[in-house]
Amino acid sequence: MSRRLLVVALGVLTAIGGFVDAGDLVTNAVVGSRFGLSLVWVVAVGVVGICVFAHMSGKVAAVSGRATFEIIRERLGPTAAGLNLLASLAVTVLTLVAEVGGIALALQLASSVDHRLWVPVAALALWLVLWRVKFSVMENAAGLLGLALVGFAVAVFLLGPDWAELGAQVAQRSAATETGATYWYFAVALFGAAMTPYEVFFFSSGGVEEGWGTKDLATSRLNVLVGFPLGGLLSVAIAASAAVVLLPAGIAVDSMAQLTLPVAQAGGTLLVAVVIVGLVAATSGAAIETTLSTGYTLAQYLGWSWGKFRRPAEAPRFHLAMIVALVVAVGVLMTNVDPIAVTEYSVVFSAVALPLTYVPILVVANDPEYMGEHVNGRVMNFLGTVYLVILVVAAVAAIPLMIVTEAGG
Amino acid sequence: MSVRRAEKARSAVPEPPQPGRVLDARLHLLDRQVLDVDGVPVCTLDDLELDDVAAEPATRAAGGGTAVGDGPVVIRALLSGPVLGTRMFGGRPPGSRWHRLPWRDVTDIGTAVRLGVPGARLDVTWLERWARNHVVGRIPGGRARPGKG
Numbered sequence: 001m002s003r004r005l006l007v008v009a010l011g012v013l014t015a016i017g018g019f020v021d022a023g024d025l026v027t028n029a030v031v032g033s034r035f036g037l038s039l040v041w042v043v044a045v046g047v048v049g050i051c052v053f054a055h056m057s058g059k060v061a062a063v064s065g066r067a068t069f070e071i072i073r074e075r076l077g078p079t080a081a082g083l084n085l086l087a088s089l090a091v092t093v094l095t096l097v098a099e100v101g102g103i104a105l106a107l108q109l110a111s112s113v114d115h116r117l118w119v120p121v122a123a124l125a126l127w128l129v130l131w132r133v134k135f136s137v138m139e140n141a142a143g144l145l146g147l148a149l150v151g152f153a154v155a156v157f158l159l160g161p162d163w164a165e166l167g168a169q170v171a172q173r174s175a176a177t178e179t180g181a182t183y184w185y186f187a188v189a190l191f192g193a194a195m196t197p198y199e200v201f202f203f204s205s206g207g208v209e210e211g212w213g214t215k216d217l218a219t220s221r222l223n224v225l226v227g228f229p230l231g232g233l234l235s236v237a238i239a240a241s242a243a244v245v246l247l248p249a250g251i252a253v254d255s256m257a258q259l260t261l262p263v264a265q266a267g268g269t270l271l272v273a274v275v276i277v278g279l280v281a282a283t284s285g286a287a288i289e290t291t292l293s294t295g296y297t298l299a300q301y302l303g304w305s306w307g308k309f310r311r312p313a314e315a316p317r318f319h320l321a322m323i324v325a326l327v328v329a330v331g332v333l334m335t336n337v338d339p340i341a342v343t344e345y346s347v348v349f350s351a352v353a354l355p356l357t358y359v360p361i362l363v364v365a366n367d368p369e370y371m372g373e374h375v376n377g378r379v380m381n382f383l384g385t386v387y388l389v390i391l392v393v394a395a396v397a398a399i400p401l402m403i404v405t406e407a408g409g
Numbered sequence: 410m411s412v413r414r415a416e417k418a419r420s421a422v423p424e425p426p427q428p429g430r431v432l433d434a435r436l437h438l439l440d441r442q443v444l445d446v447d448g449v450p451v452c453t454l455d456d457l458e459l460d461d462v463a464a465e466p467a468t469r470a471a472g473g474g475t476a477v478g479d480g481p482v483v484i485r486a487l488l489s490g491p492v493l494g495t496r497m498f499g500g501r502p503p504g505s506r507w508h509r510l511p512w513r514d515v516t517d518i519g520t521a522v523r524l525g526v527p528g529a530r531l532d533v534t535w536l537e538r539w540a541r542n543h544v545v546g547r548i549p550g551g552r553a554r555p556g557k558g
Contacts, residue, residue, distance in 0.1 A: 064520040066442070073453060074440045079497045081440075131548075134555050303442055303453030303489070305528075305537065313552045314449070316540035370520050 007219055009136070010206045011054075011227025012143035013285050018050060018199040019043075019231030020149055020238070021095060021286035022102025022256075023343025025279065027193065028235045029253040030408075031186050032242030034178060036169035040236055042187045046194025047232035049387045051224050052380065053358050056365040057200040058220035061207040064370040068204040068361060069300035075360040084197075085301050087353035092198045092290045092297070094346035097329045099287035100126070101339020105256045106279040116334070123330045126287050130322055135209045135308040142285030147230075148278030153237035155266035155275075161244040169243065185401040185408050188394050192350045194232070195391065197357040198293035205296040209309050217374070241266070256340070294325040344407050351398035354391045362388065432518065434484075442521040443487065443510065445528030451510075452489040452533050454522055456496060458509065460485050484512045487522070489533050508533035 020028070031039050057068045066074075073081040103126075104118035111118075129138055207220060238259070245262035246253060253259065256279070263275045292308070295318045299306035306318040333339060362384045365376045376384070432438065434457060443451045459482040486509040491502040510533065516525040528534050545551045 066520050070442050070521075074442075077440060077496075078455070078493050082497065132550055132553075132555055299450075300442075301453070303450055305450045308555055311552055311554050312548070312550070313541050313546045316545035317537055319545050319551075320540055 006136075006140050008223050008226045009139045009143040010203065010210065011223030011225075012146070012230060013139045013227075013289060014054070014199050014203045014206070014223075015050075015227040015231025016143065016146045016234075016282050017202065017286040017289035018194060018196055018228070019235040020146070020282045021193075021290075021343075022098045022105075022283045023095065023340060023346070024193045024235060025102070025238065025259060025282070026253060026256060026340045027186070027189060027343075028238040029242040029246070029259050031190065032239030033246035033251060033253050035183065035186065036172065036243040036247055037166055037236075037240060038169055038172040039183075039187055039190060040170050040239070042190045043194065043232050043236055043239075045390070046191050047228050048383070049191075049390070050195050050199060051228050052383045052387055053195070053361055054200055054203050054228065055221060055224045056361050056376065056380065056384065057204040058207050058212070058224060059217060059374060060361065060364055060370060061204040062212040062216050062220055063214055063372065063374050064364075065208065066364075066370070067208050067296065067300055068200050068357070069297045071364045072357065072360045073301050075363055076356065080356060081301060084353055084356035085297060087349045088197050088201070088297055088357065089294060090349040091196060091346045091353060092201075092293050093325055093328060094342050094349070095196070095198070096287060096290040096294070096325060097332045097337075098339045098343040098346075099283050099290060100326075100329045101333050101342070102256065102283035103280060103287060104333070105339070106276060106283055109257060109260065109279070110276050116336070119330055119333045122284075122287075123326045126284065126291065127323065127326055129288065130291060130308075131312060131319070135206070138288060138308075139206070142281055142288060145281030146278060146285050148274050149234050149282055150237070151263060151267070151271050151275040151278055152234065152241050155263045155271060156237060156240045156244060158266040158271075159241070159244050159262065161240075166240065166243065179405070181401060182405045182408055184397070185405040188398050188401055189344075189408070190235075191390075191394055192354070192398065195354060195358075196350055197353045198290055198297075200357065200361065201293045201296050202289045205292070205300075205306075209307055211309070214374070254340075291322050291325055295319070295322045351395040354395050355388065358384075358388060358391060437518060438484075438487075438522065441518075443489075444521045444523050445531075446516075446523075446525055447527065448523075449528050451524065451528040451531060452508070454487050455490065456488040456492040457484050458486040458488055458507075459483070485509075486511050487515070 060071065061067055069085075072084055076084065100119060100122050101115070103122040104115035107113070107118045107122070108115040207216075212220060241262040242253060245265055246258070251258065251261070259279075260272050260275055264272050296306060298304070298321045299315070299318045304317045305315045307315055312319045332342070362381070364370050366381065368375055438454055438457060441454050443454055445451050462481045462483055488507050488509060490508045491506050495502055508531075510524065510531065514524045514526050515522060517523040529538070
């Protein structure tokens with residue numbers, strides 16, 4: 001039984017990194033406190049989109065044994081793939097910076113010790129996990145503890161909101177106090193967060209780490225169908241708790257501490273404690289995901305040996321890349337930059353990387369030399385194509401919207 | 410680059426039916442992952458070294474382009490190394506800087522190019538060995554399997 005439960009840990013951890021990493025935790029609360037639930041449809045659109053492409057990348061990894069960035073290099077050639085590598089690394093490392101900062105902030109919530117003191121401790125702990133802990137143990141621990149974020153959903157029920165009014169917010173297309181451009185800026189940010197490229201890098205590489213073969217296609221599908229909707233639900237729960245408490249009070253969220261206000265009001269200290277466990281686990285999980293993704297993308301682009309299933313000495317450059325990423329993250333945080341603000345700018349890099357990541361996956365998922373009899377069916381190709389159009393629109397719109405709204409100002 | 414140029418020149422003439430498997434150099438070889446006999450990644454195939462069938466096995470790079478005329482060519486070696494930069498920006502690195510993997514070592518071409526030799530012996534993995542012997546192998550636990558002892 002436990003084996004069956006734990007088999008979806010990869011999907012859950014991947015989704016946590018995508019939907020409830022440090023930047024998204026705050027973005028979700030900001031969106032909830034400013035727009036109510038009027039942007040929930042974006043999360044739904046994003047969940048379906050990441051399901052489609054994570055499913056394809058998992059299928060390619062299971063059938064051909066090739067992880068996503070190997071395919072990107074092989075189909076796009078060195079120049080376009082190199083551009084994607086730079087953009088993806090920028091998103092991934094910026095997110096990692098935010099995660100390490102997020103862990104430190106969450107620990108500050110729990111301990112009242114300044115977060116800058118926690119930064120090196122958090123980074124060292126992350127490195128030890130990546131250096132010594134088995135992949136399966138790592139994903140199970142981070143994935144399952146991250147589920148403590150369900151506390152936000154519990155808080156929404158405990159608050160006993162006016163469900164009819166919440167329902168009406170879902171149907172709304174904008175908030176009275178906000179401009180249209182700001183609304184669409186947050187729509188693009190939420191969509192970009194749902195579809196961040198490192199999720200498919202991590203998911204497909206994780207499939208290779210777990211030794212998936214053709215017989216594991218059902219496992220891959222289960223991971224996708226459980227993990228990502230769960231991630232989406234958690235992010236909606238955070239937005240809902242903010243919409244119930246912070247929106248009527250007119251409180252604008254700008255830090256992680258304010259995230260827990262609705263939870264404290266609903267469930268007191270005990271529920272806050274549960275949620276803080278979830279916050280630490282989710283940010284740690286996202287940090288593990290982004291650090292590994294840095295190693296995966298570099299190693300797969302340059303053809304290095306990679307993987308947690310190997311001894312570090314058997315994949316030395318992969319481990320060195322991860323160490324460098326962590327050192328960079330600590331260095332950036334020591335400049336006293338606001339870790340949460342950092343993720344806002346990663347949206348710009350994300351925009352460049354999104355189409356360059358998802359086009360090769362769609363192409364290879366249709367290549368019989370890779371996929372044999374498991375090539376995409378018509379429904380998957382239809383959905384994949386529709387999402388590529390949405391991705392390109394979001395990618396083009398992201399930068400102008402960011403400038404016009406001064407990053408959601 | 411001239412792999413592409415040569416292909417372009419030849420594409421005007423329809424390919425005659427041939428026995429065996431037809432490989433498109435750009436589609437099936439370039440930028441594929443190269444694995445050693447144990448399935449360990451060695452490098453990515455950055456470029457090919459081509460030669461005229463009749464010519465001496467003197468080394469002329471695919472990147473150079475002068476050696477390859479319209480006649481049939483054979484692949485002498487798979488190239489890796491600073492060739493990547495010249496494929497992006499043009500030009501040609503000095504021959505001494507290439508890492509050459511002789512074509513005779515290739516055993517299979519599928520979703521990856523497989524070699525029949527262990528990667529640890531190849532020149533191309535020198536940086537990997539350096540990183541292992543001087544950095545990663547020296548950190549405690551670097552040579553242990555994750556999750557054990």
